[in-house]
Amino acid sequence: MDLLERAPIELKSWFLNLLGSFGVPQGILSVLSAVIIIGTVIGVFLGLFALMSVMERKILARAQNRYGPNRVGFFRWRLFGLFQPVADGIKMITKEDLVPRTSDRAVHFLAPVVMMIPALLVLAILPYGRDMVPAELDAGILYFFAVGAGTEVAVFMAGWASNNKYSVLGAMRAIAQMISYEIPLVMAAIIAAMISGSLSPSAIVAAQGGFAWGFVPQWFVLTPWGFTAGLLFYIAALAESNRSPFDLPEGESELVAGHLTEYSGFKYATFFMAEYIGMFAVCGLLVTLFLGGWQAPLPFLTIIPSWCWFFGKVCFVAFTMVWVRATLPRLRIDHMLAFAWKFLLPMSFAAFLSAACWHYAGRGPLAWLLSLAIVGIPYLILGTAFTNRFAISRRTYQFSE
Amino acid sequence: MNIPGSGIIKGLAVTARNFLGSYVEKDRLTTEQYPEERPKLPENARSFPFLVFDGEDPEAGMRCVSCKICEKECPPQCIYIVQDRDAAGKAIKRPKVFDIDISVCMSCQICVEVCPFESIRMDQDYELSSFDRFGSLVLGKSRLLKSNTYYRNIHPTEAAETDARLEADRKKKEAAAAAKAAAAEKAAAEKAAKAAVEPEVKA
Structure with missing residues (x-):
């Protein structure tokens, strides 16, 4: 089992040693090592994207008592429609690439590229398994948010360059949404960093290692403040990756497709891909910060390699995102912004305070109760106020009655 | 007190029940897997008209007598009939050409209502797409004529x-x-009888 655990690393070093024995110079080998890591990470995430694009449709279909895509197969083998992404890809590539005549051509072309780059760059700092971090950064969490903010520029570039009212409106909404939700997102991440005393993702995962009483995992999500922060992070992540119920920038009922209105063919596919890879990245960060990263949930389950646990948890979080999409309708823009500023932000402060009290009260049963009270009471007050504020009441008509 | 957020949990439970239930209870999935599974059409389902013939031979058993009532009554005028003529040029009670343009037909069934010879009836065939916009959608006699057995079936x-x-x-x-x-x-017999009697009278 240890062999399987270290298989990806061993395979790479075996390959490099093989090349080294043929007299390939050391400089080229270190570059090649980086290329192998980058290629593997991008390949795995592109595969996840392809799988997600078909699984999301199937899960949504099942939630509505339908079959979902089940036709596209390989020659006569149907394979439950798992080859759907291949058909989608061929369709996207062969589609005409339409560019509006009045658009800013250079920016219009660059927007999908600029969108893709941060989505791929943030993958560098995630710990995929034991000793499996592509780039070991001391301030990895900071790097994630600093680079990840680049997608906002890309969204606005796309909206502005299209020279279309729906595009620019969608882009404005996306910017308002992303900036609003960035704050609870970062606040939630700060809490995890604060408790583990480091901004390095590996150190945060290490702080969640071990088992209390020999079987209860020490994941942050299993504490009151960690659960709150994790939930806040999850909600903000939904908004950051423009997913339902926060998919207003693409609200087709009012905005056609938002900033994607004037995109077609491969550029649209690139946007789509960047959005999904960004979603996986933020799921990966959620897993790293709160769900124990690559740690196994029970001691005897450590025989399953750590990287399997990481990707399993990422897929689980992605599944819950689809589940939420199948359940909740789209919010209205003012409700959404009010939710970010009037509910998520105060709650993130409460979680912050709760985590601090938990730490200074000695992390024992008393600390547990104290931190539960510190997040629970504001939640009840704010939540009740919020539900009453937006409660559906009987509509009265001023003139017709 | 209603705990805030409980509505979302309830909603998630509903979708989860549907998601898992669709794998267990087959009744939930109402989608028909079309080319493999076909719906049993209700008796009154109708698509486009066809011509009924009796017996085995479509030409001989054709009920249509080329009266052209349907052609005149058809609101979108999708029926075209040419009456057949024999070698001497005399009209025969039989169509030479009977075309229905199903790209024009609106399935109103008026032709069926007006036909005095029970000849034109509504079909149930709905797989009529073709690669050709015009020719394949004008159905001639050969495609329109279907046996009475088929009619009894549908x-x-x-x-x-x-x-x-x-x-x-x-x-x-x-x-x-x-x-x-x-x-x-009777008339003949009476006449004969009369004829038999008359000579006697004459005589």
Whole structure:
């Protein structure tokens, strides 16, 4: 089992040693090592994207008592429609690439590229398994948010360059949404960093290692403040990756497709891909910060390699995102912004305070109760106020009655 | 007190129940897997008209007598009929050409209502797409003519009614013919009798 655990690393070093024995110079080998890591990470995430694009449709279909895509197969083998992404890809590539005549051509072309780059760059700092971090950064969490903010520029570039009212409106909404939700997102991440005393993702995962009483995992999500922060992070992540119920920038009922209105063919596919890879990245960060990263949930389950646990948890979080999409309708823009500023932000402060009290009260049963009270009471007050504020009441008509 | 957020949990439970239930209870999935599974169409389902023939040979058993009532009544004028003529150029009670343009037809069934010969009826075939916009959508006699057995299969009640009416008509006609024959015989016999009597009178 240890062999399987270290298989990806061993395979790479075996390959490099093989090349080294043929007299390939050391400089080229270190570059090649980086290329192998980058290629593997991008390949795995592109595969996840392809799988997600078909699984999301199937899960949504099942939630509505339908079959979902089940036709596209390989020659006569149907394979439950798992080859759907291949058909989608061929369709996207062969589609005409339409560019509006009045658009800013250079920016219009660059927007999908600029969108893709941060989505791929943030993958560098995630710990995929034991000793499996592509780039070991001391301030990895900071790097994630600093680079990840680049997608906002890309969204606005796309909206502005299209020279279309729906595009620019969608882009404005996306910017308002992303900036609003960035704050609870970062606040939630700060809490995890604060408790583990480091901004390095590996150190945060290490702080969640071990088992209390020999079987209860020490994941942050299993504490009151960690659960709150994790939930806040999850909600903000939904908004950051423009997913339902926060998919207003693409609200087709009012905005056609938002900033994607004037995109077609491969550029649209690139946007789509960047959005999904960004979603996986933020799921990966959620897993790293709160769900124990690559740690196994029970001691005897450590025989399953750590990287399997990481990707399993990422897929689980992605599944819950689809589940939420199948359940909740789209919010209205003012409700959404009010939710970010009037509910998520105060709650993130409460979680912050709760985590601090938990730490200074000695992390024992008393600390547990104290931190539960510190997040629970504001939640009840704010939540009740919020539900009453937006409660559906009987509509009265001023003139017709 | 209603705990805030409980509504979302309830909603998630509903979708989860549907998601998991669709794998367990087959009744939940109402989608028909079309090319493999086909719906049993209700008896009154109709697509486009076809022509009924009796017996085995479509040309010989054709009920249509080329009266052109349907052609005149058709609101979108999708029916085109040319009457057949024999070698001498005399019109025969049979269409030479009978075309229905199903790209024009609106499935109103008026042709069926007006046909006095129970010849034109509504079909249930709905797989009529073709690669050609015009030619393949104009159905000629060869594609329109379908046997009475087929008609009985797709519209059992209606076909039984039609068959009963046709049978009654046939019996009435037979009876009328028999009566006519009997009357003619009687007249002939009377005439003969008269003829037999008259010479005697003359004599």
